[in-house]
Amino acid sequence: MRTDTTFKRAFNEMIDVLRALDLGAELPSENVLRAQLGVSRTTVRKVLASISARGVIVSEAHRRIIREHPQQIERFPKEQTLASSEQVETSFMEWMLRDNACPGTEINEAELARKFGVATTIVREFLNRFQKYGLIEKRQNAGWVFKGFTANFALELFEIREMFEMRSARLFATLPDGSPIWKQVSAMRAAHLELLADIDARFQDFSELDSRFHRLIAAVAPNRFIESFQDVIAIVFHYHYQWNKRDERTRNEVAIREHLALIDALESRNLASIDQACRAHLTSARETLLRSIA
Amino acid sequence: MRTDTTFKRAFNEMIDVLRALDLGAELPSENVLRAQLGVSRTTVRKVLASISARGVIVSEAHRRIIREHPQQIERFPKEQTLASSEQVETSFMEWMLRDNACPGTEINEAELARKFGVATTIVREFLNRFQKYGLIEKRQNAGWVFKGFTANFALELFEIREMFEMRSARLFATLPDGSPIWKQVSAMRAAHLELLADIDARFQDFSELDSRFHRLIAAVAPNRFIESFQDVIAIVFHYHYQWNKRDERTRNEVAIREHLALIDALESRNLASIDQACRAHLTSARETLLRSIA
DNA sequence: CGTATGTTTCTTATGTATAAAAAACTGGGG
DNA sequence: CCCCAGTTTTTTATACATAAGAAACATACG
Known part of the structure; x- marks a missing residue:
């Protein structure tokens, strides 16, 4: 029912x-x-x-x-306001990150359904949607395999992320002054400064701001495939960092400063500065993720 | 059952x-x-x-x-050797391309299930998987919306395709001589020449060769997200061209010659030639697709 | 008449059932 | 012991059922 x-x-x-x-x-x-x-x-x-x-x-x-x-x-x-299909996401990510991080683990629909207390249909549907995140793979007539939250995964993720992000950031250089995006960029700077001012208490709010920031940059020239990829990045960061708390405060503070530098670069409309700030941030984000996987 | x-x-x-x-x-x-x-x-x-x-x-x-x-x-x-989940793909693509090409059309799971003669579960599962192709969108607690096989779709698709393909093609310039990929490239040239020689009779075989060609180029440095995107391209070309037969023979012959030019460029290891051949092919492929949509 | 509520119908979300397919277990022969 | 065929247990693919939710239709009031 x-x-x-x-x-x-x-x-x-x-x-x-x-x-x-x-x-x-x-x-x-x-x-x-x-x-x-x-x-x-x-x-x-x-x-x-x-x-x-x-x-x-x-x-x-x-x-x-x-x-x-x-x-x-x-x-x-x-909890009672979340559809089973939504709850399953949380259950699954926790199962993945806490219990069975090892690559090659076989995923059993029936078993997960029992464990999570939902119907197999729901688990199946979830896994189908989750496939796009690149962490699981289906085998014909058999279950799924967990490919692992590995360094390789992070590298492949960042290769794409870099292509997409550089593409968007560079477009800011030619964005007309009148574009409404600039207002949003400026609001974004304010949000970052605000969070930075209160970083000790609110550093956990960064995850959501991060996602909004990168989505804003991508919005400069909408592309459904890039937007869809933002979901991948968002889920990875959201859950992975929720699980791995090491240096969280410092990590987030560094990222905020990098974001601010990128915002400055965007507003300068100078392609070289944009390239540099963007690449600096992505490199640092990649290193942080890699370090937390190892 | x-x-x-x-x-x-x-x-x-x-x-x-x-x-x-x-x-x-x-x-x-x-x-x-x-x-x-x-x-x-x-x-x-x-x-x-x-x-x-x-x-x-x-x-x-x-x-x-x-x-x-x-x-x-x-x-x-x-027909009896295809699982219902596989048959649904064909049924759906035909429904989409023949009956209801117009953007904004609402997709009704129950109705499709009736039309296709399968259980709603199967249609639902299919739509969930199909979402990644960027042609449909889900609305909470309501059905799906068909976003349309539009010029915008083609442009967004090709923007990504160009990034990915250029990235892979350029890597060939630094691929060591001993790499097994070169053998496959040379086999690929042979396959193209063979098809070209018999183009009048076999021009319909191109779709599959095309997909294999682009997957080979991407394979130079495997990345799961790029591979997944190849599926998007493959399905679009497979069904769209199956539906739109205008100039099919000429179109395919042109593409084969462009592929051959790109193969030459790859083997030359000259970055400028690679860039040029790759971009030429993508531009021409994009124009062809756009023309067939208009 | 247009807008608001009352009623009916249709669709989606999710549980359950079951045949087909896979995997695990078993005893026997080289 | 390893491999093989026979048997049993699990799991997946798919159908079906039904309450929740959406949408369409009907009626009444100002």
Whole structure:
């Protein structure tokens, strides 16, 4: 049976929506809420019914009134708001990084499904999607093989990354002054400086900023294949560094400074500087990853 | 229920194996046959049992003897030797290219499953794998959208293709004389000349040769992400050109000559010539594809 | 009439079932 | 002992079932 994670997520969000409204106010229409929460009206109605049953709102003649602010209502815990297909990703990455890092390990769909507590269909679907990350390989009529989080993997990854990133960065040199991208670049610098100022407390926020930074650079000339490859990079860094915490703070601080240098170079529109800053960052990122694998 | 396409394929292949043996000869062991046919011993035994039931071979005390050459035995038709998951690819590409080429078309899993006569699971799995080709996109809790076989698609595809191909081709300039790749390059030239000599009759064989040629060039320095991208190129060319036959013969002849020029350039080890030949071919291939889309 | 809610229908997400295929186990002969 | 064929156990490929969610349709109210 399908899980009701969409409902639970919408329910949690609806609590926030209600909190922002005054007592006695009329709720927005189902259609407005639908757009706001990003779900179907069917789900909105289900959430409203559920909240109504708890007495937080009352329906009267085609309108809904807020009776009390939902302070007491408990939110659904985060795990219950993730579809099984999403949970499997986390389970799998943990299995991979913690338990069975060794290359050549055979992956057994049935066993994983049992271990993760989901149907085999889900595991299968996940593995199919996960294939693009280059870490597993399918063998006809047999299971999958884990190819290993190896130095080779990192080198192949960075070879592509370098091609793509240099290509995008270089395009900034000819980007017209009026492009809206420059605004985003400048906002990106601010975000980096902000994080740098508070690096001791917030160094763990870097992973997400890193991904946003590289996606912004790639966005200078959209290419679906490059965008898809960003997913590969993002997942690798997200999980690998989550698992390997050595020198995390220093590592991130260095990367932030390299990003800032690259931003300066981009804004200078000087091709040589761009090349240099970009390559410097990629080389350093590669070395860091390689060191953490060895 | 799972289809028995593996059995049928093995059965067809076994017929060839038996034909190559003398009457009265003893069959190789199950294990040897298993390796030869590339299936499990379970399937080999099933095939042997089936052929045995038709009286072509007799089992006596731990050995199997060929009694007659299987001229009469009918092979299973090709369609029955393809797993549903493989058939779906063809069905889908035909649906896409013939019926619904327009961008933005919504793809309905259930409807496709009905149309193709397979379970929804299979269609779903296919779409998940097919996502990497950049032609479809998934929307949360809703179906998929066909993004269209558009000029933009072709341009993005070729931007990546050019980066990858130039990278590989350039590496040939520093490839040591002793590398086994040179033998394959020379064999590749022979294959091209052979096809060229008989181009009027065999121009349809080019698609496969093309794919092998570009994979060989990439093989100079293996990179899983580049290899994976070759699949994208291969499928696009295979199906798109199968559907668009305009000027097929001329188009292929031109490409063969460009390939030959590139082979010469590679063997010259001259970087400038390699760059030039490689770029010339890619430009021409891109123009051809764009023209056929417009 | 247009917008909002109530109702019905269709589709997707995910579990379960099962034949086909693979792999593991077994006893026997050279 | 190694290899071989017979047997049993596991796993995969695929079909099918169903609740959740989306979309389409219908009705009512201002």
